[in-house]
Amino acid sequence: MSEWTDRVAALVAAHDPATTDRAAFLRARFDAGLAWVHFPEGLGGLAAPREAQREVDAALSAAGAPDNDPRRIGIGLGMAAPTILAHGTADQRRRFLRPLWTGEEVWCQLFSEPGAGSDLAALATRARRDGDDWVVTGQKVWTSSAHNARWAILLGRTDPDVPKHAGLTYFVCDMTAPGVDVRPLRQITGEAEFNEVFLSEVRVPDTDRLGDVGDGWRVARTTLMNERVAIGGRPVPREGGMVGVVARTWRDNPDRRTPDLHDRLVALWVRAEALRLAGIRLRTGSPGPEGSAMKLAFAGIAQALSGLEVELLAEDGLRYDDWTERRPAHVDYLGRGAGYRYLRAKGNSIEGGTSEILRTIIAERVLGLPAEPRADKDLPWKDLPR
Amino acid sequence: MTEPDLRYSEVEEDLRSSVRALLTARAGAGLWRELVGLGVTSLPVPEGLGGQGAGYREVAVVAEELGASVAPVPFLGSAVLATAALLHAGDTPEVRLALSGTPVLAVPLSSWGAVVGVRGLTGSIRSVADAAAADRFLVPADNGLYLVEAADVRVSPVPSLDETRPVADLEFSAAPGTRLAGLDAVRRALLVGAGILASEQVGVAQWCLDTTVAYVRQRVQFGRPVGSFQAVKHRLADLWQELVLARAAARNAADALTTGVDTAVAVSLAQSLCATVAVRAAEECVQLHGGIGMTWEHPAHRYLKRAKANEIALGTPGMHRATLAPLIDLLG
Numbered sequence: 001m002s003e004w005t006d007r008v009a010a011l012v013a014a015h016d017p018a019t020t021d022r023a024a025f026l027r028a029r030f031d032a033g034l035a036w037v038h039f040p041e042g043l044g045g046l047a048a049p050r051e052a053q054r055e056v057d058a059a060l061s062a063a064g065a066p067d068n069d070p071r072r073i074g075i076g077l078g079m080a081a082p083t084i085l086a087h088g089t090a091d092q093r094r095r096f097l098r099p100l101w102t103g104e105e106v107w108c109q110l111f112s113e114p115g116a117g118s119d120l121a122a123l124a125t126r127a128r129r130d131g132d133d134w135v136v137t138g139q140k141v142w143t144s145s146a147h148n149a150r151w152a153i154l155l156g157r158t159d160p161d162v163p164k165h166a167g168l169t170y171f172v173c174d175m176t177a178p179g180v181d182v183r184p185l186r187q188i189t190g191e192a193e194f195n196e197v198f199l200s201e202v203r204v205p206d207t208d209r210l211g212d213v214g215d216g217w218r219v220a221r222t223t224l225m226n227e228r229v230a231i232g233g234r235p236v237p238r239e240g241g242m243v244g245v246v247a248r249t250w251r252d253n254p255d256r257r258t259p260d261l262h263d264r265l266v267a268l269w270v271r272a273e274a275l276r277l278a279g280i281r282l283r284t285g286s287p288g289p290e291g292s293a294m295k296l297a298f299a300g301i302a303q304a305l306s307g308l309e310v311e312l313l314a315e316d317g318l319r320y321d322d323w324t325e326r327r328p329a330h331v332d333y334l335g336r337g338a339g340y341r342y343l344r345a346k347g348n349s350i351e352g353g354t355s356e357i358l359r360t361i362i363a364e365r366v367l368g369l370p371a372e373p374r375a376d377k378d379l380p381w382k383d384l385p386r
Numbered sequence: 387m388t389e390p391d392l393r394y395s396e397v398e399e400d401l402r403s404s405v406r407a408l409l410t411a412r413a414g415a416g417l418w419r420e421l422v423g424l425g426v427t428s429l430p431v432p433e434g435l436g437g438q439g440a441g442y443r444e445v446a447v448v449a450e451e452l453g454a455s456v457a458p459v460p461f462l463g464s465a466v467l468a469t470a471a472l473l474h475a476g477d478t479p480e481v482r483l484a485l486s487g488t489p490v491l492a493v494p495l496s497s498w499g500a501v502v503g504v505r506g507l508t509g510s511i512r513s514v515a516d517a518a519a520a521d522r523f524l525v526p527a528d529n530g531l532y533l534v535e536a537a538d539v540r541v542s543p544v545p546s547l548d549e550t551r552p553v554a555d556l557e558f559s560a561a562p563g564t565r566l567a568g569l570d571a572v573r574r575a576l577l578v579g580a581g582i583l584a585s586e587q588v589g590v591a592q593w594c595l596d597t598t599v600a601y602v603r604q605r606v607q608f609g610r611p612v613g614s615f616q617a618v619k620h621r622l623a624d625l626w627q628e629l630v631l632a633r634a635a636a637r638n639a640a641d642a643l644t645t646g647v648d649t650a651v652a653v654s655l656a657q658s659l660c661a662t663v664a665v666r667a668a669e670e671c672v673q674l675h676g677g678i679g680m681t682w683e684h685p686a687h688r689y690l691k692r693a694k695a696n697e698i699a700l701g702t703p704g705m706h707r708a709t710l711a712p713l714i715d716l717l718g
């Protein structure tokens with residue numbers, strides 16, 4: 001027994017999971033500070049060490065409590081929440097964090113644009129001040145889960161006359177507001193997991209601005225650092241990710257084993273386990289550029305493992321489960337068949353910063369190597385070649 | 387399963403600082419004696435047996451520092467391999483005697499898995515690491531581990547790929563010896579040695595990365611530091627990422643040797659990763675230094691030779707994967 005299990009026992013005693021409505025239970029859990037214990041009191045946490053979360057989660061699942069289905073709300077939990085916590089006003093934190101955590105409100109990320117991917121700071125979506133509102137017009141792309149989202153984190157250009165990084169402002173955007181148009185984009189798996197989002201004269205109240213006008217890049221960096229840890233550094237048990245799926249396929253297919261696949265599989269098992277251990281080393285502390293190593297390694301390992309699984313399956317590797325254009329409820333790296341996993345893993349080295357960009361970040365911010373010459377850095381955004 | 391402790395404790399960081407300070411201040415013949423004086427060669431030995439009563443986590447930190455300086459001391463052969471075998475043998479007057487000197491485990495440095503040894507303390511054992519420093523040998527023979535005085539063994543040093551950890555061939559002709567333990571003591575020593583070697587490999591790799599980064603930052607070609615070219619930056623970023631994985635695996639092995647939890651998996655996991663990362667780091671170090679990396683004068687070659695020899699030492703990465711496979715239920 002510990003302080004944490006005592007608190008869980010008190011929560012469960014007051015709100016019996018067997019008889020309490022799921023959303024009501026999750027709200028009560030948030031109010032008890034057991035949602036994310038490292039968050040401040042009153043915002044779903046207890047200002048406790050991150051490590052305590054494991055114990056809390058274990059005790060709650062032992063008590064049969066429902067969870068908040070984190071896969072469905074990954075962008076909210078992994079990216080929006082830490083950004084709102086770090087840069088939001090007291091009102092914004094109170095308004096957004098609770099329904100974000102319980103999953104009553106799904107979030108998406110309106111960052112990338114057709115003309116601004118790796119070079120995110122070059123983005124063109126324009127936000128103009130109009131009284132107490134901002135009026136936002138532009139096109140976003142690759143927006144995962146926009147079709148399920150109630151809110152978005154949005155990066156827009158508020159000043160085209162200054163260099164690109166200096167003219168950005170960070171907003172929270174209501175996805176139900178007039179002028180927001182979400183259209184499915186089909187991806188190589190056949191599914192339409194992401195979208196293009198057209199914003200035409202969308203009114204965003206100034207109270208939904210996160211951070212100062214012109215300070216959007218600094219706020220966005222909080223989001224991006226957290227995104228990389230969220231993608232690569234999740235706490236998992238041994239064989240918790242792709243490696244577990246492929247290891248099971250291996251165990252189930254003794255007739256298809258070859259010495260070549262065997263040695264490669266064990267080598268990848270080793271890398272996956274070492275990555276998991278590196279995540280344990282990293283997790284004590286707030287996400288820094290080291291998180292980029294986790295995401296970089298994660299992408300490489302997931303891609304190699306899922307490729308190996310297709311090879312292992314031989315004639316069954318030639319088939320695909322279903323090419324129907326589905327609209328999935330959540331981003332799924334491990335589900336469906338081997339072919340799906342192989343194709344979906346290709347996104348791991350693109351989404352959340354490409355592996356090339358991550359290598360540059362590691363080289364410059366971790367190793368301190370000199371930046372490449374950049375012709376665009378000090379020019380006003382409006383004068384950049386496009 | 388509870389999470390292993392993979393950080394460095396304050397005590398471990400203090401230990402690192404004092405070893406590093408010694409290694410920067412001293413070199414050459416007196417170094418081993420200084421290390422003995424500092425107590426870092428008897429860390430895992432209980433206080434009752436004249437040691438420090440520390441654990442393998444601390445030994446691993448020392449190994450990292452010795453790797454980072456490729457110090458020519460018989461740490462692996464004596465303080466790691468022989469000590470682990472002796473501690474497994476139990477508390478006897480012979481064990482105490484051996485621990486008081488510089489005993490060396492008489493196995494080929496490449497050993498992993500079954501160890502053959504000699505019959506009737508007659509025969510030869512090739513490529514034994516640190517043999518020249520030994521005052522006594524622990525010799526696998528006739529299904530047991532025997533203590534033999536160095537004076538009763540013919541030790542022939544050979545030119546070694548890694549001159550900072552030279553190997554020698556041993557000749558025995560009906561040498562007098564005392565039986566200390568069964569061969570399980572040797573297996574234990576190899577397990578400990580392979581686990582600790584992973585930390586040495588991390589130390590080697592870290593030195594190579596740091597040295598290369600420092601060099602490419604100041605070496606100018608085409609009017610800019612060569613470290614500003616993306617082809618170079620990305621290679622070093624990849625190497626750093628490998629080192630993040632290797633360090634986690636090496637810390638995990640050191641922790642597992644201390645706690646006894648999941649040790650065999652942790653050791654082979656670490657060896658199949660860290661050996662390769664150290665070699666890659668040393669090879670990148672030579673390549674990215676250009677011509678100067680090929681010189682005898684620049685220290686890079688000593689790290690390359692140590693890294694390559696270490697890849698063979700105590701089991702190749704492939705052997706460790708073969709060991710690992712049944713332990714993690716991935717049968718071929």
Ligand SMILES: Cc1cc2nc3c(=O)[nH]c(=O)nc-3n(C[C@H](O)[C@H](O)[C@H](O)COP(=O)(O)OP(=O)(O)OC[C@H]3O[C@@H](n4cnc5c(N)ncnc54)[C@H](O)[C@@H]3O)c2cc1C
Binds near residue numbers: 111117351356357
């Ligand atoms: C599955 C998936 C989900 C996504 N979800 C979202 C989302 O929800 N919200 C969102 O805002 N975005 C999302 N994205 C977008 C993602 O962040 C971008 O695709 C990514 O940042 C790359 O931008 P780009 O596609 O424009 O490629 P580009 O930037 O045009 O890159 C093309 C190629 O050039 C390389 N390259 C570019 N610049 C450099 C350089 N300086 N040095 C070396 N190589 C370089 C890249 O690495 C890449 O290989 C998602 C993407 C995917 C694949």
